[in-house]
Amino acid sequence: MGAKQSTSSAKLLIAASGTGGHLFPAIALAQQLPDYSIEWLGVPDRLETELVPQEYPLHQVRMGGVQGRIGFSILRLGQQFFSSIIQIRRLLQRGGFQAVFTTGGYIAAPAIIAARTLGLPTVLHESNALPGKVTRWLSPRCSIVAVGFEAATSYLPKAKTICVGTPVRSQFLTAAEPLDLEIPDNAPVIVVIGGSQGAVAVNQLVRQAAPAWFEAGAWIVHLTGNSDPDANSLSHPQYIHRPFYPHMAALFRRANLSISRAGAGTLTELAITGTPSILIPYPYAAEDHQTYNAQAFVSAGAARLQQQSSLSAEQLQEMVLELIQSPAQLATMGAAAEGLATADSAQKLADVVRGLVG
Numbered sequence: 001m002g003a004k005q006s007t008s009s010a011k012l013l014i015a016a017s018g019t020g021g022h023l024f025p026a027i028a029l030a031q032q033l034p035d036y037s038i039e040w041l042g043v044p045d046r047l048e049t050e051l052v053p054q055e056y057p058l059h060q061v062r063m064g065g066v067q068g069r070i071g072f073s074i075l076r077l078g079q080q081f082f083s084s085i086i087q088i089r090r091l092l093q094r095g096g097f098q099a100v101f102t103t104g105g106y107i108a109a110p111a112i113i114a115a116r117t118l119g120l121p122t123v124l125h126e127s128n129a130l131p132g133k134v135t136r137w138l139s140p141r142c143s144i145v146a147v148g149f150e151a152a153t154s155y156l157p158k159a160k161t162i163c164v165g166t167p168v169r170s171q172f173l174t175a176a177e178p179l180d181l182e183i184p185d186n187a188p189v190i191v192v193i194g195g196s197q198g199a200v201a202v203n204q205l206v207r208q209a210a211p212a213w214f215e216a217g218a219w220i221v222h223l224t225g226n227s228d229p230d231a232n233s234l235s236h237p238q239y240i241h242r243p244f245y246p247h248m249a250a251l252f253r254r255a256n257l258s259i260s261r262a263g264a265g266t267l268t269e270l271a272i273t274g275t276p277s278i279l280i281p282y283p284y285a286a287e288d289h290q291t292y293n294a295q296a297f298v299s300a301g302a303a304r305l306q307q308q309s310s311l312s313a314e315q316l317q318e319m320v321l322e323l324i325q326s327p328a329q330l331a332t333m334g335a336a337a338e339g340l341a342t343a344d345s346a347q348k349l350a351d352v353v354r355g356l357v358g
């Protein structure tokens with residue numbers, strides 16, 4: 001793998017691994033630092049092997065999670081953890097890196113500790129309103145913690161924090177691309193999205209509730225994910241379904257309403273496109289952090305919050321009917337969502353890194 005040509009001597013190690021939620025913001029930052037020499041640190045068999053652009057050399061260490069694991073697993077994890085710190089220290093020293101950037105998660109802990117033992121500046125970006133465990137534990141050891149939600153700062157009292165929003169893909173920052181789905185211009189559009197993997201439980205509720213929405217003239221664009229066995233069970237002229245759809249900026253801009261999980265990545269995009277939403281947090285997310293994300297949108301008037309455990313198809317049906325038949329209310333929610341957006345987040349984050357590294 002050939003490293004990117006660089007005009008600056010600054011050398012940065014990005015430690016970001018796992019889901020789109022951890023990788024997209026780090027890639028957006030890297031794209032703002034074309035004069036830096038950047039290398040990547042990840043874990044074998046995770047999404048970074050597919051998503052990290054070829055121009056960034058990818059180093060790997062073995063690191064797993066601790067949730068719900070006991071005994072022997074904890075011991076093995078401890079060994080992995082210390083061995084990772086040693087490997088990352090060696091990588092940082094031999095590579096002549098000047099700083100480390102990370103988006104949290106398991107890879108962040110050994111990366112932050114290795115960097116700090118060498119006295120290197122470390123920037124951590126935390127996109128969730130309730131910061132993850134690693135962020136809360138190690139934030140005082142970072143030079144700066146950049147957060148996506150202002151609310152996150154209250155959980156990090158000992159850290160130096162700055163709110164920069166969460167960086168998004170470049171399609172959200174450029175002029176609107178045309179939507180490649182055939183939907184009549186005046187039809188209300190409901191977009192259903194369950195994070196990057198889809199949400200089977202939400203999909204079931206939506207399919208049950210959909211007939212009344214079709215009758216009201218709405219179109220549904222349903223992003224089902226890859227693991228829904230009933231993904232093909234509904235068919236209607238006003239219904240479009242895909243396992244995954246890449247042109248989210250155009251779709252959210254066209255949508256009158258989104259029914260969504262409450263991952264930080266999707267919420268950031270809903271803010272930038274000013275799209276009102278009904279948020280159904282993933283009930284098994286670590287420490288229920290999606291509910292905290294959703295609450296930030298609800299307090300701003302940008303979204304309605306529904307917990308999956310107490311939501312029936314009838315309730316969802318009524319709520320959506322009420323909203324799509326009330327354009328003024330949708331407009332107010334959309335404007336509130338837009339008020340939460342930080343479109344130049346990647347630029348702001350790059351400024352933070354440059355402020356430390358040069």
Ligand SMILES: CC(=O)N[C@H]1[C@@H](OP(=O)(O)OP(=O)(O)OC[C@H]2O[C@@H](n3ccc(=O)[nH]c3=O)[C@H](O)[C@@H]2O)O[C@H](CO)[C@@H](O)[C@@H]1O
Nearest residue numbers: 019020021127195196223244245246248263264265266285
């Ligand atoms: C289950 C879980 O714990 N998810 C976490 C994961 O997010 P996860 O990656 O699951 O979900 P996010 O909402 O943050 O991001 C999903 C991304 O996938 C994109 N997309 C999705 C479907 C599709 O068809 N096309 C498409 O492009 C969305 O536009 C968005 O950019 O990390 C986030 C950041 O730490 C957390 O806030 C989430 O809670």
